[in-house]
Amino acid sequence: MRRYGRGGNAMNRDEFFREMTKRICSTLDIRTALMRSYDFLKTAMPVFVLDLSLYDPESNKETKVANIRNGTMTDEAKLSEPLPDGISNELRNFWASMGEITVFNHPAPDRITNAVYRLAEYRLAEYRHAKSNDLSILVLRLELEGKRVGVLIIVAEGLDRFTEKHSNLVAILNEPFSMALSNALQYQEISRLKDMLADDNRFLHRELRARSGNEIIGADMGLKQVMRSVRQVAQLNSPVLLLGETGTGKEVIANTIHDSSSRKDGPFIKVNCGAIPEGLIDSELFGHEKGAFTGAVSRKRGRFERAEGGSIFLDEIGDLPLLAQTRLLRVLQNKEIERVGGTESICIDV
Numbered sequence: 001m002r003r004y005g006r007g008g009n010a011m012n013r014d015e016f017f018r019e020m021t022k023r024i025c026s027t028l029d030i031r032t033a034l035m036r037s038y039d040f041l042k043t044a045m046p047v048f049v050l051d052l053s054l055y056d057p058e059s060n061k062e063t064k065v066a067n068i069r070n071g072t073m074t075d076e077a078k079l080s081e082p083l084p085d086g087i088s089n090e091l092r093n094f095w096a097s098m099g100e101i102t103v104f105n106h107p108a109p110d111r112i113t114n115a116v117y118r119l120a121e122y123r124l125a126e127y128r129h130a131k132s133n134d135l136s137i138l139v140l141r142l143e144l145e146g147k148r149v150g151v152l153i154i155v156a157e158g159l160d161r162f163t164e165k166h167s168n169l170v171a172i173l174n175e176p177f178s179m180a181l182s183n184a185l186q187y188q189e190i191s192r193l194k195d196m197l198a199d200d201n202r203f204l205h206r207e208l209r210a211r212s213g214n215e216i217i218g219a220d221m222g223l224k225q226v227m228r229s230v231r232q233v234a235q236l237n238s239p240v241l242l243l244g245e246t247g248t249g250k251e252v253i254a255n256t257i258h259d260s261s262s263r264k265d266g267p268f269i270k271v272n273c274g275a276i277p278e279g280l281i282d283s284e285l286f287g288h289e290k291g292a293f294t295g296a297v298s299r300k301r302g303r304f305e306r307a308e309g310g311s312i313f314l315d316e317i318g319d320l321p322l323l324a325q326t327r328l329l330r331v332l333q334n335k336e337i338e339r340v341g342g343t344e345s346i347c348i349d350v
Helices: 010-024 030-041 089-097 111-122 164-171 174-212 224-234 250-257 278-286 321-333
Strands: 049-056 061-069 102-106 135-144 148-156 267-274 313-314
Touching: 010 164, 030 049, 030 061, 030 174, 049 174, 061 174, 089 111, 089 313, 102 111, 102 164, 111 135, 135 164, 135 174, 135 267, 148 174, 148 267, 224 250, 250 267, 278 321
Parallel strands: 267 313
Antiparallel strands: 049 061, 049 148, 102 135, 135 148
């Protein structure tokens, strides 16, 4: 186990730092940033695994943020694998005492080195037939403003693969990786809070509708026939067409139908079709997959998926282009959608 400080050829360091920083900071999607970094890093040093992780020594939990093994991004479901038994204390001690850069170029009898190699063998068992003792491991401590945020781990196949030059190059990546990791975690937290706020908003709308009731002025007079029709269609599990000029209360009637139906405890999603830009209609209504188009940095659920188990009110549907109306008609008939960039049909209950 060796620890290195900063140093090395200034020209190589500057070029390496510039190219790596461009890739690390190219996107808020930390998985994409890590893959771009992996592709360039291979041109400068041996790389089999590139791993970005958080570790909480108090709870002894390792949280993998992103992991690339042999050029393939690890499935998100596998990022929460628990630590193997018997090495917890050693890893906790390593976390507490590790230097800026730590290199394990070959197995050694000390307990920390042994624990690190055991962890590597455990993580890579399904990817390699060989044992972990023919690996070289480089660990970069990530700190931002004096606070430990995580570790960057580089694994290469073979013994004694990492040199002092490699360590010096990786050492200058502490700040870009720390900032990218911090920004990505904050972005994920903001997205989570945004989804929670949307759910709370739907709940409050349901509560307001419940408190205000379904009373419509004129329900027992001029709108008596309309309300009779509302009560009839509310019992059906079929699309309802509401006709009327703008401002005549179609949304109020739609609210009443929803609240009088068996779907009243589900979401009620309102869509102003005339306000959606033509190029975003499919994405807004049906959602899109990550990478479906420029700017699609994550999977997004469309309005139909958000209305699952409830009702969706499509206002001013006549303002949609004819091709969009045709696609919408097929969705209403078949009860299936397909996200933009997706290949699978998704059944909906709306």
